Amino acid sequence: MSIAMVAGESSGDLLASRLLSGLRPRLPDARLHGIGGPHMAEHGFVSDWPMDKLTVRGLFEVVPRYRELKGIQNTLRDQLLAERPSVFIGIDYPGFNLGLEQQLRDAGIPTMHFIGPQIWAWRGGRIKKIARAVSHMLVIFPFEEEIYRKAGIPVTYVGHPLAEIIPMEPDQAGARAALGLQQDRRVVAILPGSRMSELKYNTASFLGAARLLRRREPQLQFVAPMAGDKQRAYFEQLIVETGSADLGIHVISGQSHAAMEAADAVLVASGTASLEVALYKKPMVIAYKMMRASYAIMRHMNYQPWVGLPNILAREFVVPELLQDAATPQALADALWKQLDDPAHCRNLRQRFTDMHHSLLRDTANASAQAVCALLDRQRARLAPGG
Incomplete structure (x- = not known):
């Protein structure tokens, strides 16, 4: 049996690894491949391309890399x-x-999509494309089930x-010890994003606020935790340049996660x-900052006043x-100080x-x-003689 998957960024890699942790014991001999990251590899997943080849965000930022x-x-x-895999599972990364x-x-070929696009936030018309493309949706927010059921899309x-x-009770002292941070001094975690484009647009303001x-x-x-060696080298370069x-x-x-757990407050780019x-x-x-033209378009496509997931929920x-x-x-520093000092x-x-x-x-x-296994069983029954 072959199962193909694509995760396009570090958050998708982590989310997909949870699915694989439940799937691998059920299908120990299945071949798992496609595009993914190190967390997926821990479950025997083989990435046919480096995941960072796909890591890009924004409307106009995609243009220079569209052909690739x-x-x-x-x-x-x-x-x-x-190859005709038994199922293809797209992990987020809807574009x-x-x-x-x-x-x-x-x-x-049966298809699943794990993590629904935020059609409840913007681009609601995309649900028609989802209905054509996806055999079964796996969603991670409780309010999403009804949206897909109303559109006639099988959903779980x-x-x-x-x-x-993430533990229900964070261990701040343990995280600080693990990272070599002093226990008696307050900590601010800086997370400007995992994509190179996010580092490019967010870092200067984040460092200025610091x-x-x-x-x-x-x-x-x-x-400041960095998603990979390339991101770390670029961020350290920006530290020097600023x-x-x-x-x-x-x-x-x-x-x-250790950086978040150790922190008293966090300055974070919008996203997972x-x-x-x-x-x-x-x-x-x-x-969040992005290319000005991308932002001008996206701000008019949003259906609700919030962009951050905690506020949306x-x-x-x-x-x-x-x-x-x-x-x-200045605005970031003032806002974060209020978070720290109240x-x-x-x-x-x-x-x-x-x-x-x-x-x-x-x-x-x-x-x-x-x-996933229920979808595979339905596909086997459909292909069986007389199915």
Whole structure:
């Protein structure tokens, strides 16, 4: 049996690894391959291309790499059409995966999509393409089930894998010890993003905010986890270019969860990382910058006032969001200082985020693996003589 998968970024790699942890014991001899990262590799997954080949975000940012990305998609499609895997599972990354899924499904190969595109936030018309491309959806937020059922798309709510991975009670002291941070000095974690484009647009403002915070509290410690060696080298280059070397930022490879757990507050780029911070029950400021033309288009396509996942799930601004021109160093520093310096607010956030954690907690590994196996059983029955 062959199962093909594509994850296009580090968050997808982590999420897919939860599915594989439930699937591998059920299908120990299955060949698992496609495009993925190190967490998926721990379960015997073989990546046919480096995952960072796909890592790009934004509308216009894709343009310079369109030919390369389309070439990878076409080559993989041709390989899978020849191989005919038992199922193809796209992990998030809808711009790449939905087109591939539709071509495979048209050829009779069952397709699943794990993590629904945020059609409830923007581009709601995409659900028609999903209906054509996807045999079965696996969704991670409880309110998504009804959306797909109404559209006639088979769907299973499997909970959010991160709610299982992240402890309900963070161990701040243990995380600080593991990272070599001082216990008696407050910590701010800086997470400008895992993509190179995110580092390009977010880092200068994030570092500027760190400098302003250090002036208010000279003993403040900063830790910045980077998704890979390439990202770390670029971030360290930006530290030098912005004259921020004197801040003594503790740059680490990976270990983003340890950095969140160690922190008193977090400055984080919008995306999955903001939900991870919420699950660690930490005050935060969500910020994001991108190419100006991309932002101008995307801001008019949003259906709701929030972009950060913690605020979307809470249906209110429980933490600040500062986007594009609003994400100045001064504004970020002021907002983060309020997050750091208001004990009552921190206690309230901790309770809100604990409730959120419980709402997302399911046995995701087994629920998602069960859905995959049920789809495989239906496909076998359909192909059997008389099926």
